[in-house]
Amino acid sequence: MKKSIYFLFILLISCSDVDKDRPANLIGEEQMAQLIFELSIIDASQGFVPEKSKKPVRVHSASFYAYHEIDSLQFNLSSAYYAKHPKQYLRIVNRSKLLLEELEKEQAKQEEKKMMVEKDSLPSEKKDKNNRLNENK
Numbered sequence: 001m002k003k004s005i006y007f008l009f010i011l012l013i014s015c016s017d018v019d020k021d022r023p024a025n026l027i028g029e030e031q032m033a034q035l036i037f038e039l040s041i042i043d044a045s046q047g048f049v050p051e052k053s054k055k056p057v058r059v060h061s062a063s064f065y066a067y068h069e070i071d072s073l074q075f076n077l078s079s080a081y082y083a084k085h086p087k088q089y090l091r092i093v094n095r096s097k098l099l100l101e102e103l104e105k106e107q108a109k110q111e112e113k114k115m116m117v118e119k120d121s122l123p124s125e126k127k128d129k130n131n132r133l134n135e136n137k
Contacts, residue, residue, distance in 0.1 A: 026077075033091075
């Protein structure tokens, strides 16, 4: 009986005032989702070398935080807070995932459009080349 009362007491204390650990400058869920989305893109692009520049893409965290007008402490405290609140964190991660999927769809559309333009332009180029060859004869 003492053990169950002790357990109940510990449980009540640990569950009380869950928002005490809420940072004063907590980043909102939507902005946090956007930040995680952008960080995943930055992480994926590390080491990417564009054909023209021959230099790897580098994004420094200081410039990332400055661009979003936050600092690393604010981001880390907000991230830790959301990690302690799984339902909110899951919403944030799902929103980030949705943003990544939308970007992927947009890129697929652009690639398809590019392929269509190239496909449409190939026959006319061949015709022009054939016409020039015929003219030279």
